[in-house]
Structures are given as structure tokens and as C-alpha cells.
Amino acid sequence: MATTTSPVSPSAPLRWRSSLEPILLPFGALLASLVIFGLFCAVAGANPFAVYGSIYRAAFGSWFSWQNTLQRAAPLMLASLCTILPARMGLVIIGNEGALVMGGVAAVAMGLWAGSLPPAVVVFLMALAGIVAGGLWIMAVGALRHYRGVNETISSLLMNYIAIALMNHLVGGPLRDPSFLSKPSSFAIDEANMLGRLFGTRIHFGLVYGIVACLIAYILIQRTTLGFSVRTVGGNPKVARMVGIAVGKLTLLITFLAGSCAGLAGMVEVAAVHGRANESLSVGYGYSGILVAFIARQNPAAAVVMAILLGGILASGSILQRSHNLPDATVLVFQGIVFLLILYSESLYGRFDFFRDREAGE
Amino acid sequence: MTTEALGWWGVPLAVVAGTLRGSAPFLFVSLGECLTEKSGKINLGLEGSLLMGAMSAYAISFLTQNTAGTIVAPWLGVLVAGFAGLVLGGIHAFLAQQPRVNDVAVGIAMIIFGSGMAFYLGKPFIQPVAPQLPAFELGNWSSNPAIRAALKLSPLLLLGILLAFAMHWFFRATRWGLFVRAVGDNPDAARAMAISVPKVRALCIMAGSFFAALGGAYLSLYYPGSWTERISSGQGLMAVALVIFAKWNPLQCLLAAFLFGGAQAIGPALQSVGVQSNYYLWNAAPYVLTLGIMILTSSPRRTLAGMPGALGTGK
Numbered sequence: 001m002a003t004t005t006s007p008v009s010p011s012a013p014l015r016w017r018s019s020l021e022p023i024l025l026p027f028g029a030l031l032a033s034l035v036i037f038g039l040f041c042a043v044a045g046a047n048p049f050a051v052y053g054s055i056y057r058a059a060f061g062s063w064f065s066w067q068n069t070l071q072r073a074a075p076l077m078l079a080s081l082c083t084i085l086p087a088r089m090g091l092v093i094i095g096n097e098g099a100l101v102m103g104g105v106a107a108v109a110m111g112l113w114a115g116s117l118p119p120a121v122v123v124f125l126m127a128l129a130g131i132v133a134g135g136l137w138i139m140a141v142g143a144l145r146h147y148r149g150v151n152e153t154i155s156s157l158l159m160n161y162i163a164i165a166l167m168n169h170l171v172g173g174p175l176r177d178p179s180f181l182s183k184p185s186s187f188a189i190d191e192a193n194m195l196g197r198l199f200g201t202r203i204h205f206g207l208v209y210g211i212v213a214c215l216i217a218y219i220l221i222q223r224t225t226l227g228f229s230v231r232t233v234g235g236n237p238k239v240a241r242m243v244g245i246a247v248g249k250l251t252l253l254i255t256f257l258a259g260s261c262a263g264l265a266g267m268v269e270v271a272a273v274h275g276r277a278n279e280s281l282s283v284g285y286g287y288s289g290i291l292v293a294f295i296a297r298q299n300p301a302a303a304v305v306m307a308i309l310l311g312g313i314l315a316s317g318s319i320l321q322r323s324h325n326l327p328d329a330t331v332l333v334f335q336g337i338v339f340l341l342i343l344y345s346e347s348l349y350g351r352f353d354f355f356r357d358r359e360a361g362e
Numbered sequence: 363m364t365t366e367a368l369g370w371w372g373v374p375l376a377v378v379a380g381t382l383r384g385s386a387p388f389l390f391v392s393l394g395e396c397l398t399e400k401s402g403k404i405n406l407g408l409e410g411s412l413l414m415g416a417m418s419a420y421a422i423s424f425l426t427q428n429t430a431g432t433i434v435a436p437w438l439g440v441l442v443a444g445f446a447g448l449v450l451g452g453i454h455a456f457l458a459q460q461p462r463v464n465d466v467a468v469g470i471a472m473i474i475f476g477s478g479m480a481f482y483l484g485k486p487f488i489q490p491v492a493p494q495l496p497a498f499e500l501g502n503w504s505s506n507p508a509i510r511a512a513l514k515l516s517p518l519l520l521l522g523i524l525l526a527f528a529m530h531w532f533f534r535a536t537r538w539g540l541f542v543r544a545v546g547d548n549p550d551a552a553r554a555m556a557i558s559v560p561k562v563r564a565l566c567i568m569a570g571s572f573f574a575a576l577g578g579a580y581l582s583l584y585y586p587g588s589w590t591e592r593i594s595s596g597q598g599l600m601a602v603a604l605v606i607f608a609k610w611n612p613l614q615c616l617l618a619a620f621l622f623g624g625a626q627a628i629g630p631a632l633q634s635v636g637v638q639s640n641y642y643l644w645n646a647a648p649y650v651l652t653l654g655i656m657i658l659t660s661s662p663r664r665t666l667a668g669m670p671g672a673l674g675t676g677k
Contacts, residue, residue, distance in 0.1 A: 002380040092466050092467070094463070094470060133574065144656075144657060144660075146660060147662060148657055148660050148661065149661050149662035149663070150656050150657055150660045151602075151606075151656070153466050154599075154602050154603055154606075154656065155653055155656060157406075157599055158600070158603065158649045158652050158653045158656075159653070161595075161596050161646060161649040162646045162649050162650060162653070163640050165643060165645050165646030165649070166642075166643070166646070168642035168645075169640065169641075169643050171643040172641075172642055173640075183494030196565075287474070290470055291471075291474065294471075314447075318539060327481065328481075329477075329478050329482040329485065330478075331478075332478030332481060332482070333478035333479055333482050334476060335474050335478065336471060336472075336475025336476070336478045336479070339470075339471035339474055339475070340457060340471045340472070343457060343463055343464075343467055343471055344460065344463070346460075346463050347461050
């Protein structure tokens with residue numbers, strides 16, 4: 001507000017207070033959710049400080065736990081982009097889980113079909129298959145939105161269930177490995193065609209995919225003309241149309257890119273962790289990706305950090321069960337509390353005088 | 363076994379039976395969502411209410427069976443489930459009405475929170491067996507067990523059907539129904555009539571979540587009749603699409619619920635006569651149906667017939 005009335009350049013040193021607002025408010029919300037979750041643990045009969053201690057140790061306390069955390073952060077980064085990119089143009093897409101599953105199944109199918117080629121080629125083709133499958137999956141949502149006016153939130157949600165049913169159909173039928181008995185699964189891709197590990201650690205190359213994808217997305221949104229058009233549509237679709245932005249094409253492109261990121265997450269999961277497609281592909285990384293997108297306030301660079309944070313929390317799930325006798329759903333409760341408070345913090349913008357810059361030249 | 367004796371005639375019969383058994387949750391969540399959306403807000407979190415309802419109904423029925431008796435205990439469970447839904451609805455109502463907070467996003471958060479709480483609190487109740495709700499046996503005239511099974515009706519389903527008619531009457535003929543419609547169609551006009559928009563919306567959202575939780579109680583206490591973490595399979599989420607299909611009309615919610623209950627029953631019905639192929643694909647039938655209906659009824663140019671004016675506008 002102050003800058004519109006003040007003739008002084010906006011780079012005046014007094015602007016620091018308003019730039020703190022988007023950092024301190026989410027941080028405050030996280031802190032508040034830690035307090036509430038602490039109370040929750042206390043009611044459940046566990047010592048909150050001990051619980052937080054265990055979460056910290058299991059997530060970031062040692063090199064071993066860091067590796068666990070980063071492994072889980074990789075698919076979260078990619079899956080969060082599936083919500084972040086369309087959100088910048090005003091679309092709320094939550095089909096991350098479905099796109100991830102489709103990407104994973106396509107990657108396995110490609111890995112089985114092209115299995116005899118050189119490993120580098122196979123990995124490339126698998127990534128491509130995941131990208132295309134996930135991309136087309138969410139692009140269908142974008143197309144329905146643009147050409148038929150179908151609500152993208154609900155259609156993408158329904159498509160999660162359709163994707164899981166399709167996967168069950170494929171791994172229970174055409175792709176089924178009869179020798180794998182514990183649950184219906186596809187044949188396994190060749191060990192040689194799996195994603196490599198980073199420098200002798202257990203962290204796989206998926207992390208690199210995730211960070212690179214987030215950085216590309218950040219540059220795309222913040223620094224390119226395309227990103228500018230996307231943000232214009234998000235800000236005011238009518239204006240965007242008036243200045244001649246082809247909203248339809250943009251919708252298709254962005255939803256394709258969004259889906260391809262989640263699809264790549266699916267490829268990473270099968271090519272680095274499971275080696276085959278089955279129901280373990282759908283363990284909720286897609287849904288947690290939505291949470292990452294919202295905590296990061298739809299900023300791809302912030303999503304890297306938030307995915308690592310949430311990856312740590314997910315990695316600590318089994319510790320809570322083992323050493324504090326809390327059910328595994330405790331982590332879900334924690335995620336829910338964080339999500340609700342982050343959303344609530346959105347309504348607090350502009351309510352605190354502390355963040356208001358004084359008039360320059362005072 | 364007798365289904366096999368009936369041969370292929372067993373399929374439509376099993377679909378009818380499945381429809382009568384499986385429609386009630388769809389009915390309750392769609393009526394809940396209908397009321398919520400009539401007031402101008404969307405609640406995707408009904409999935410959380412449904413799960414919380416299923417869990418709390420089962421838990422209460424199990425815990426009170428010795429003190430309240432096996433007849434009363436399940437109904438006590440239904441009541442408590444409703445109140446659990448009410449609480450979740452209250453949280454949604456508070457958050458979704460804050461400035462700059464998107465009701466869809468709150469709904470997603472409420473799914474995570476609601477299902478998290480349900481799984482957390484429901485962990486000890488996955489194994490034990492709780493007393494179930496009774497059923498009206500309308501098929502006693504027949505000696506065929508398949509027909510008798512098909513004609514078992516739950517009182518909760520009848521309650522849902524009554525609720526649909528009651529809600530229809532409420533919107534059409536009562537003063538409060540008019541308030542709700544005014545708030546949902548044109549909040550500014552409602553304010554001019556001195557109606558408190560936030561209060562009306564909060565009440566509608568909470569009542570809607572109450573109904574959805576009753577649908578959950580039906581799942582755990584009648585059909586399929588046990589508490590597991592996979593009990594809901596997204597019925598709460600489909601509510602939003604069901605309401606679009608029903609054109610925000612409670613009576614058409616009834617129709618929509620039967621259609622979806624039927625779609626859900628096709629897969630198991632085919633399996634019962636030995637058709638195993640494409641079983642998983644048939645499981646996707648309700649979702650494909652929902653999507654198909656949304657594609658057919660939506661249009662990029664006009665808003666949908668019957669849609670409350672303030673829905674999705676953030677007003």
C-alpha cells in the first residue's frame with residue numbers, strides 16, 4: 001500500500017518489514033502446528049519433546065537418516081510440481097497420485113519392452129514413458145477444463161481412482177508376474193536398468209531429477225515470457241484473453257508439464273525403489289505432494305526445501321510406531337494439522353501492523 | 363451358491379441387491395454436500411467426515427455394547443458419528459470462511475486431517491467385532507436366499523430417503539430454506555435481508571458434515587459392516603460430482619445415489635457368476651461414470667443449471 005502512494009523508489013531500505021511477512025507467517029504456522037501436535041501427543045500419552053527428538057533423529061539426525069529423508073523427498077518434489085504449475089494459472093489440480101501411478105506403470109512397461117537395450121537408453125526411455133504418460137493424464141484434465149468447463153479439481157481427483165484401477169488391472173492381468181506371490185505385481189525390470197545411486201550412498205538419482213525439475217519450473221515461472229503469461233492468466237483470465245494470450249494452448253502445455261513431473265516421480269519410484277509396478281506405487285506421495293505445494297505457497301524453489309522437510313517427517317513414521325507406541329497414522333494427523341494451519345495463515349496477511357512499512361522519508 | 367443356480371439372472375438381481383445396499387453412503391454424502399453447496403461453499407472434506415463417522419460409529423457400538431445392549435449400541439454409534447462429523451464440519455466452516463482461504467484447499471486438508479484422525483483413533487478397532495445395525499427383511503416370502511438377501515433394507519437407507527424428501531421440502535417451503543438459498547445464490551442480497559451469511563454457511567456446512575458422517579456409520583455398521591482403513595474408497599469425494607449430476611436438487615440426489623450404488627455393484631455381481639476378467643476395471647465404474655456425467659453436463663460457456671450463484675466465486 002505504501003509504495004503506491006509514495007513517490008520514493010521502492011528499493012528504499014524501509015521495505016524489509018513487508019518482505020518478512022511471507023517468510024514469518026508460514027514459519028509461525030509451522031511453529032503453531034508443532035505446538036498443537038505436541039499437545040496431541042501429550043494427550044496420547046507420549047512425551048512431545050521425546051517425540052520431536054525422535055522425529056529429528058529419524059529425519060535429520062545422522063547421515064543414515066538424511067539418506068532416508070532425501071530418498072523420500074525426491075518423489076515429493078516432483079509430485080508437488082503437479083499442483084504448483086497449474087496453480088500459478090489459477091487451476092487447483094490434485095491428480096498427482098494418479099499421474100504418478102500412470103507414470104510408474106508406463107515406465108515399467110517400457111523397461112520390460114526395451115529391456116535388452118543398453119541401460120542408459122532404457123533408463124532414458126523409461127523416464128520418457130513416465131513423463132509422457134503422466135503428462136497426457138493431467139493434460140486430459142486441462143483439456144476437459146478448457147474445452148468442456150469441467151471442474152479440474154474434481155476430475156483430477158476422480159482420475160486418481162481410475163489410474164489405480166488401471167494399474168491393478170495391468171499388474172493383475174497383462175503385466176502380471178505369476179512367480180511374485182505376495183501381491184499382484186508386474187514383472188521386474190532388469191537390475192541393470194535401475195536408476196543409479198549417488199556416490200556410493202543409498203540416495204538415488206531421483207533426487208537430482210527432483211531438484212533439477214523444481215529449478216527449471218522456478219525459472220520457467222519467474223523468468224520467462226511463458227511464465228509471465230501463466231501468472232497473468234492466474235491473476236486475471238479476462239485481462240489475459242484481452243492481451244491475446246492463448247489460454248487454451250497454455251492450459252494444455254502447463255497441465256502436460258505438471259503431469260509429466262508427477263509421472264517422472266512414478267518412474268523414479270519404480271526405477272529406483274520398487275523395480276516393479278504394484279500397489280506399493282500408490283502410497284500417498286501424490287497426496288503429500290499437494291501438501292508440499294501448498295506449504296511452499298506454489299513456489300517451485302521453496303518446494304525443494306519443503307519436500308525435504310516433509311520427507312523427513314515421512315521417514316520418521318515408523319520410529320513413532322516403534323519407540324513411542326503411536327500408530328502410523330500419527331504422521332497423517334501431523335500432516336493434516338500443518339496443512340490446516342498453513343491455510344489459516346493465508347488469512348493473516350495484512351492483519352499485523354508489524355509487517356507494515358512506514359512511509360519512506362519519515 | 364444359489365446365485366449360481368440362478369445363472370445369469372443372478373447378475374441383475376445381485377446388482378439390485380448391491381444397489382440397495384451400497385447406495386446409502388452415496389445418498390448421505392450427496393445430501394450433505396448438497397446442503398453445503400446450496401449455501402455457497404464446497405466441502406471436499408466430506409471424505410474425512412465419512413471416515414471419521416465410520417470409525418466413531420464402530421468404536422462406540424463396540425465399546426457400549428455391554429452397557430447399552432446390542433440393540434441400542436449401534437444407534438448410539440450412529441449418533442456419535444454424526445457429532446464427530448459436526449466437529450469436522452465446524453473446523454471446515456471456520457477455515458473456509460476466512461479471507462483469502464480457498465474452500466477447496468481446506469477440503470483437501472480436511473481429508474488428510476479427518477482420515478488421519480480416523481485411522482489414528484480407529485487403530486484398536488480393526489480387529490474386534492461390533493454389534494451391527496438391524497435390517498428389515500422384506501424378502502421372507504421367498505425361499506431363495508439370493509432374493510432374500512437382495513430385499514434386505516437398512517433403516518438407515520430409509521432414513522436417508524426421508525431426509526432427501528425433507529430437504530426438498532426445506533428448500534422449497536421453509537423460511538430457513540429460503541435463507542440458505544439466498545446466501546448461496548447472492549450473499550449481498552442475503553446481507554440486505556439482514557441474514558448473517560457466515561452463520562448460515564457454518565450451520566449448513568456442519569449439518570452437511572453430520573449427514574456425511576451418518577453415511578460413514580452405515581458403512582461400518584451395516585455394509586460392508588466392519589471398520590478398516592480402506593472402507594470408503596472415495597465415496598466422500600464423489601459427493602461433489604454427485605451433486606453436480608443431481609443439479610443441486612435433493613430428490614435427484616436420491617436418483618444419483620442409486621445410479622452410483624448400482625455402478626459400484628456391477629463388478630462384484632459379475633464376479634459372483636464367475637466373470638473374473640476385468641474385475642479391477644469394473645471397480646473403476648463409479649469414477650468413470652462420475653467423470654462421464656461431468657463431461658456431459660458441463661459447458662465452458664454457461665454455468666450449470668441449478669448451480670448456486672456464489673459457488674466457487676469466493677464471495
